[in-house]
Amino acid sequence: MFALIDGNHFYCSCERVFRPDLKTRPVVVLSNNDGCVVSRTPEAKALGIKMGVPYYQIAHLEQHAGLVVFSSNYALYSHLSHHMMHSIASLVPRTEVYSIDECFADVSGLNQLPELALQLRERVWQWVGIPCCVGIAPTKTLAKFCNHLAKKHASLRGSVVWPQWRTDIQQRALRSEDVSEIWGVGRKLSTRLHAINIHSAWDLHCADTTTLRRLFGVTLERTQRELQGIACLDWENQPAAKQSIVCSRSFQSQVTSLDDLRAALSHHVQSAVHKLRQERGCCQYLRVFAASNRFRDDLPQYYGHQGSFLAQPCDDTLQLHQLAQQQLQQVFQAGIAYKRCGVELGHIHPKHIQQLDWIANASIKQRPELMQAWDSIKRKYGDKHLYLASEGLGTDAWKMRQQHRSPQYTTAFQDILVIPN
DNA sequence: TCTGGGGTCCTAGGACCC
């Protein structure tokens, strides 16, 4: 039996933890670079703000409807996420963190599931201040579905326990939801399903399995079985080792000079390789890309990229940085207005298991002690105090726009909340 | 003027093997 616990409009709720005055106000959180809406409270939803809508289209609501806007503050969200997962783990034998705002919990063999659901919600609320909903069912897909129902219908009081429902109620619930609400059925798939008369979740539940398999493949067959209560997705005991790491950002304004691109890329390489070392991995592939603004039809469009393999797995920032900058040179074309660039590290292997190249003689210079020192300085003093000089080249045009960011209440001493007398 | 940033899995088809 699986429980799925999901924080309600998580990023907004994180902001509200330290701003109780916003409890009933419409709040949204924007994507990086203050681009578009990625989290919204029910009050913001009621204003007609859709998910993913660009900020400039709703900015007027700050003036006219009391909308409160935040830039994303990942330091805050990931820290509160940690606390939330810890609170959940204190009540159940096993958890599997699925994303920053949701987690599966193993409730097999436990009695009084409705009471447990209530307890989970209350504990997260009391310990962390995040409201959440709980869905409990015999498969992960159904648990997600129950969670969805719990969020949608206030009358369910934040939790749905599938086995407690009579069969006809379960059926009615499946009939009431479009197939696109099911986990694993996205936009394309639901369009194709509608075309063959599969509209509701119940239609998918009842569809002919062989046809489904033939037309849509094994993934959707699994989804159907899960809807029928046959578990196809098991617990993931270990978080899988990453196969690739990507770091990229949009620029606050257009960038045309190689120096600005160099600076941005330098920044991204440093974070990507830092993540790589935290994974205890080494990569053997590196790709650099830079792109124009895809929304500007009036400007020349460009997506340039260049990747290459290394003779030897590597986790050395300086080496990878040098290679990335060489590749950028190939990618760069004058006369393009760039809006985004980034780096991808691929073919990642565990650091302690390495296949060396016995033909290529060139061994890549690596400096483990230097990298260790680098990482510990970053850990101790934060990100801003140590970086490669090339990051300081050029202008600030490549940096991120973050005009509405809240303080890092829980992770920076200078941002600790002060409550006046 | 202004539109995010990560990831994974599956499949079809081509190249190759015996």
Place this chain on the structure above:
DNA sequence: TCTGGGGTCCTAGGACCC
């Protein structure tokens, strides 16, 4: 004129997730 059958590995592209 007529040309098998069974496999693996790799990659690109398409779909999905948050």
